[in-house]
Amino acid sequence: KSVKNKVSIEHVYPQTPTAEYWNVQFIGYNDEQKKVLTGSIGNLVALSQQKNSSLQNDEFPLKKVSQKDHKGYKDGSHSEIEIADNTDWNPGAIRKRGLDLLAFMEKRWDIQFENSRAKEDLLFLNFMNSEDDSL
Numbered sequence: 001k002s003v004k005n006k007v008s009i010e011h012v013y014p015q016t017p018t019a020e021y022w023n024v025q026f027i028g029y030n031d032e033q034k035k036v037l038t039g040s041i042g043n044l045v046a047l048s049q050q051k052n053s054s055l056q057n058d059e060f061p062l063k064k065v066s067q068k069d070h071k072g073y074k075d076g077s078h079s080e081i082e083i084a085d086n087t088d089w090n091p092g093a094i095r096k097r098g099l100d101l102l103a104f105m106e107k108r109w110d111i112q113f114e115n116s117r118a119k120e121d122l123l124f125l126n127f128m129n130s131e132d133d134s135l
Contacts, residue, residue: 006049021059025090042098060089
C-alpha cells in the first residue's frame with residue numbers, strides 16, 4: 001500500500017501534549033495517570049498514516065474540523081465522527097468512549113464481563129471516580 005493508504009493508530013490525547021489546551025483538559029492528573037489515559041483504548045482511533053501525521057499534537061478543536069492542511073475527524077470514519085461529536089476531549093471522554101467500545105464488543109461478539117468493575121479494570125482507569133464523567 002502507499003503511505004497514503006496505510007492505517008495507523010492516532011492518540012486523540014497526544015503522547016506529547018504540547019498545546020495549552022491539553023494542560024487545561026487534564027489538570028489534576030499526574031504524569032503516570034496521563035500516560036495511562038494516553039494509551040487507554042478510549043483514546044485510540046485507527047486512521048490513515050497520512051492523516052495521523054497531519055494531526056500530530058494539535059488541540060482537539062483543531063483535530064475535529066478540516067483545515068487547509070488536513071481533514072478533521074468530522075470528515076472521517078464513523079469512529080472519527082463519534083469522537084468529533086464531543087465538545088472537548090478530556091479524561092471523562094476517554095473513559096466514556098472506552099466503556100462504549102467495551103459495550104460494543106459485548107454485543108457484537110457476545111463477550112461477557114464479570115461486572116462493571118471488570119470493565120474499569122480492563123481500561124486501567126480505576127484511578128478515576130464517577131465525578132470524572134464530565135464531557
